[in-house]
Amino acid sequence: MPIRTNRGRAAVYRRLWGWPLRSPTHLIGTFIVVVAVLVAAGIVVPRLVGDSGAGATPPAGQSPGAAGSATGDRLTTTSPLPTRLSEPLAKPTTAPPAPAALRVAANWAAAWVNHPQGVTNEQWLEGLRPYTTEEYLPVMRSVNPANIPATKVTGEPSATASFTSSVEVQVPTDGPTLSITVVSTNAGWRVADYHQAG
Incomplete structure (x- = not known):
């Protein structure tokens, strides 16, 4: 019902x-x-x-990568936008090491090994500040100067890789050899990273 x-x-x-x-x-x-x-x-x-015309042959005079639709007398073409991955990544341009970059690396290494007994983290960071990028200073805040196994720089800095805007520099100390990345900034060359190479 x-x-x-x-x-x-x-x-x-x-x-x-x-x-x-x-x-x-x-x-x-x-x-x-x-x-x-x-x-x-x-x-x-x-x-x-269906697959909306994939595999269809484009009209004469139109590139295979562009899709088009004819409306009246005009031909409207739309080409796919290039993706970032479709283009090869630009390789950095090699260049001779800038003397200023080597000097900054040497000064930074000298400030890094300068940690007398009783120095505070803030005092140690003040010695590094003129040679370090503003972005890298917070990372350095986590380093305890008392744990640094070196007390002096024992040799001249040498570039291991050099590009127009960055230089990889090794600086020997009486502890580990420092591998320092120096980058070109608006304020000049500054240290953006380091690790103990050995």
Whole structure:
């Protein structure tokens, strides 16, 4: 017998919408069915619609990488935007090491090994500040000067790699050899990284 009143329809709708909420099993079952329908639609719909002309030969005079549509007398072309990965990454340009970069590395290394007994972290950092980038100073804040195994620089700085805007420099000490990265900034050459090479 057909439902003829709004109250009867509302009761039927309440039973349909309320069914998933009757128990956790109903709710999980409903969730699985909805996910299965969405996955099936995602697989079937692209096959029914087709691949929107992929593999079609472009009209004469149009490059294969550009898609186009003719409307009346004009031809509207849209070319795909190049992605970052489609272009080769630019390699840094090698250059002879700048004397100023080597001097900054030597001064920074001298400040790094200068940690007399009782020096505080802030005092030690003040010695490094003129030669260090502002971004790298917070990293250096985590270094305890008392743990530095060197007390003096024992040789001249030497460049191991040199580019137009950065230089890798090794500075020997009476402890480890420091491998220092010096970069060109608006304020001049500054140390942006270092590690103990050995």
